[in-house]
Amino acid sequence: MNDPTFTDTPISRCAYYRRTCGLPAGIHPEAGRIVVKAGFVGAITMPARLGLRVRDDMLFRGCPLGPVVAHIRSRRWTFLCRPDIPEDNSLFTELFRLDVAVVPFGGEIALPSPADSQIPSRTWIVPPRDTFRPSGAVVIDYLRACARKPIR
Template structure:
């Protein structure tokens, strides 16, 4: 039996992200990585240490876990979420001071790919299993709570 037909490839992983997880993923032809453009899916990126505290706070509050990508070399985490963060400059300024950013509409979010398994650029902290994504506003609230900046909103 030919086991190559069952190999995990960028194309098969991309198909899984699309069909099972509802992520509009594609393969960037220039570099071959799997990406999602922000729009239907939002992203909130932060330092890994803060990301761990935010993930723990979400669990403590009883919120279901959504997908989280670790960017290994930069030590940053990106929470995939619903794009429902209010457009508020004071909020964005508070997040900027915490080294947290909201992926802008049309911005690319790189996802883990089997093609980079040996390079270790990205890996799932919480892998997507279905189409669920938590509210971006809830994640931002947890960020501000974990960073002790609740009054910044």
């Protein structure tokens, strides 16, 4: 299929993220990187090992997953969620100790882009298929539960 109308480009991928997934994505023109500003969308970033445990625990307990992005070089995962995490310094301190961060309002959330195809830097662990994103507070609850359990 060499028809260029079916080629995956940053513009076509960004349009998919916007129309189908309800993600207000934009493109950095110099790099072709696709980003979403935190605000309408929330995001929680954590080490991949912890992210794997959180994802598996959510699946095991029947909690629906939203999109999850892997940042390959930094070995971190970002869970996209609803931005309902309260501004609470004690919560942010607790998360900091776990090497977890809530992307602040206005912060950029980088999404996988076809521009990454030469040297992939981001990939979907759980790709977005629609507008669903779990509550950020629920993801935090699963994260806390997983952090308390010893690694086997």
